[in-house]
Amino acid sequence: MVQVAGAPGQVVAPDRLDRMTDAMTHRGPDDRGTHHAPGIALGVRRLSIVDIAGGHQPCFGEDGAVAAIHNGELYNHAALREQLRAAGHRFTGRCDTEVLPHLYERDGPDFPTRLRGMWGLAVWDAARRRAVISRDRLGVKPLYYAHVGDVLVFASELRALLASGLIPAALDFEAIAVYLTLGYFPAPATPLRAARKLPPGCSLVVADGRVRVERYWSYPRPAPDPSLTIDDAAEGLLEHLDEAVRMRLMSDVPLGSMLSGGLDSTLVTALMAKHTSGPVHTFAVGFEGHPNELAAARRAAHHLGAEHHELRLPGVMGFAGFRESIGGADEPVADLSALGFQSLSAMAARTVKVALSGQGADELLGGYTKHRAARLAAAWRHIPGPAGVLPALISRHGPRPARRAAATLAAPTPAERLLAMSGRLDDPLRAALFRGPLAAIAPGAALRVITALTTTPAALGIDLRAPAPARPGGQLPAALDGDLDSDPVAATLFLDGQLALVDDMLQYFDRASMAHSLEVRVPFLDHEVVEFCATIPSRFKVTAGLRTKYVLKRAARGLVPERIIHRRKVGFLRxxxxxxxxxxxxxxxxxxxxxxxxxxxxxxxxxxxxxxxxxxxxxxxxxxxxxxxxxxxxxxxxxxxxxxxxxxxxxxx
The missing domain is CATH 1.10.260 (434 Repressor (Amino-terminal Domain))
Structure with missing residues (x-):
């Protein structure tokens, strides 16, 4: 908690800070640290991964004026430590968090640009009375905040924010309207009006009596390199991914791999095996009576010489388990895949403290049905005459089951196309379902959120309570940049990486794994991998023949068996x-x-x-x-x- 303005004083009673900190014991059962000073109160729970004995937090600079706390991992901390040591900074241990106060002392509020990893962190500069609270570039780690009176409250989970006793329970109905359309709450929205999520790639800076959100990194817009051949793209992708995997093996505790038996997780496991001396521990879970990949995971583990662990559950979790998973999720996410990931995390945590995952490959390289639909939409644009306008007619007047596909083909903007593919509500159902405060909301809240990402590259999120910009017919303005309008596949991937990936998949990945004190690392979401993928032409991702993740399949040759490379994707519980x-x-x-x-x-x-x-x-x-x-x-x-x-x-x- 940070005091925003006024004469510095106690911002929270020690027992209340303890309550907030201990609300997240599951995130860090190994250690607990707090720091109180005029105008600041910091609390942290630690999951000890690096420098187990010497990594107590908060960490301080040499003179004690700069303090830092951190949830996550900084994979380049050793290189940063050497740079800082050469500049005269002194260190007492090997913990990655220890570099933060020194890095801030050197670089000021821009220090997050030097980091490579996943994090939710805070640095307090007592001399300048400045706080910098930052979230990693891809949003792998969460960060919530609320500006209440003269205090900024922040935490890794909503439950810790609520434990402050300062957050009112009033619901954010505009955000709930978006949730019912998309199935998740896109940042900065949360279910509560008083609480916000810090968007990925952003920092909160508290200084000079103000709180401001500053973006230090933007999700890369499509920038296909016309000189790349498919072989160049595959080679470059494998080189970047191999480095990302190698960096994520940094650990003083046992680590393993979440192996589904599909291409993404098998390739990550193969690269892990390349950089480790002993067999990799692999983990898989499946449900009886439902499609699962246990046999495929078993074959992949055998091929890679892994020490494999699997869990076969008698059926999809009952309602009692479902209730429990909602509590662990911290905010509503309408995705049953979280149920399976809870069980997978619990099993893995019995053997290891860290696990790597293939999450993110589909959103970067085109692995879903909707990415095939986007490729079809691109082709449909070139159909002349009456056939070309048929989808628009069906989307307005056809039977309900056909309207989604037709609306996808007919959508005039990337935002409207994504909503047609992924939205859960059409206008007639919305009108019948919404009542009271939801009925009073102007239609289009979800569309405004998506459109903001296509029209404003550095958007910090959209105020859902602001009036919607209009054009004739009541529609939103088209995207301002032709790169998204001209390539439906690239546009869909660009939006996926900032919406469902962050606030659906990574949200439940983090909560389900940390509920069992397990750290999950995602090499595909290394920011340098993401930036390279933005340079790969979309035709190498989803081909004209509708082959998905084509460039990744080329990259995996020789490392992953061909039958795994070409296996059909099996949705996990969906x-x-x-x-x-x-x-x-x-x-x-x-x-x-x-x-x-x-x-x-x-x-x-x-x-x-x-x-x-x-x-x-x-x-x-x-x-x-x-x-x-x-x-x-x-x-x-x-x-x-x-x-x-x-x-x-x-x-x-």
Missing amino acids: PASGGWLRGELGARGGAGELLFAGAPRFAEFLDPGVVRALAAAHRDGAGGGRDVHLLIAVLVLEVWLESYLPSALGSGG
């Missing part, structure tokens, strides 16, 4: 979502008791009758599964309102 929900809606004590309840928490802003009708249609098999993702979003939100929020708010009392 294909099972409809069956899981149908069973829970009919089970005693299951989801039905919440969605069919007479007075659910969501009744303030959603029509319970519409929700019950959608749930009954899905339970009885009459809905064709088309509303399953919306129903899961409503269910997750209801459990969060019923269980998580009262508990987290109570911890601040």
Whole structure:
């Protein structure tokens, strides 16, 4: 917590800071540190990975005027330490956090640009009364904040922010409207009006009586290099990924790999094996009765000489486990994949403290069905005559199941195309479902969020309560940059990397793994890998023949068996979502008791009758599964309102 202005004083009572810090014991069960001084209070929990004995936090500069706390890993800390030592800085240990106060002393608030890794961190400069609070470039680690009165409260999890006792429970209905459309809360939005998420690549600077958000890195816009051949691209990608994997093997504790048996995780594991002397520990989980990749993971582990661990669960988690996962998720994320990742993290944590994952490859290199759809949309633009306008007609007047595909082909802007592919609500259903404070919100909140990313390269997020910019017909302005308009595949990947990747997948990856005190590292999301991928032409990612991740498949040759390279992708639990929900809606004590309840928490802003009708249609098999993702979003939100929020708010009392 930082005092923003006024004469410096105590910003929080010591017992309240302890309560906030200990709300995140799972993130760091090995050590605990606090620091109180006029105008500042810092608390940290540590998961000891490097310099286990000597890495106590906060860390200080030589004269004690600069303090730093940090959640995550800085993979280039050894090189930075040598630079700083040569400039006269003195160190007492090997912990990566120790470089932060010295780096700040040398470079000032720009110091995050020198870091390579994943982090949520804070540096306090007592002499200048300045705080710099920073989140890593890709958003692998979370960071929440709230400016309440004259105090800025910040934490790695929303539950710690709420434990301050300063955050009111008022909901942010504009953000909830976006969540119900997308299935997650895009930064800076959270479910609460008072709380924000710091966007990736940004720092909060508290100085001179003000709080400002400064961007130090922007997600790279598509910049295809016309001189690259497919072989050049594959070779360059493998070189960057190999370096990223090697850097992420930095550890004083056992580490392993989350191995699904697919291309991405198998390639990461193969590169790990290249740089380690003993067998790599690999971990896989699957659910009986649902598509899983256990056999493929077993074959991949055998090929790589790994020491393999697998967990076969009797079925998708029951409703009690689902409730527990919502509490661990910290904010609502409507993605059942989190259930499997909880079990995978729990198993891995029994053997290792650190695990590498293949997460991010699909969003960088085009691994999803929607990326094939974007390639088709690019081709459709060149169809002349009446056939070219057919999708627009179907998207407005056709049967509901056909409207999504048609709207994808007909979308005039990248933002509208992504919403057509990924949105859970169409206009008629939104009008029927929303009531009260949601009904009062102008349509288009999700579209405004996505459009802001296409029109403003350095956007710090969008104020959802601001009026939507309009053009004739009530539509949003087209993207200002032709690079996104001209290449639907590149545009979709650019948006995926800043939206669902961060606030859906990385969000549940972080919470599920850290709930078990397991650190997960993601080499594909090394910022230098991401920047190189922006230079690869999209035709090398998704080909005209609709082959996905083509350049990665070329890069993996010789390291990964051909049958793994060309295996069909198996979605982790998403294909099972409809069956899981149908069973829970009919089970005693299951989801039905919440969605069919007479007075659910969501009744303030959603029509319970519409929700019950959608749930009954899905339970009885009459809905064709088309509303399953919306129903899961409503269910997750209801459990969060019923269980998580009262508990987290109570911890601040």
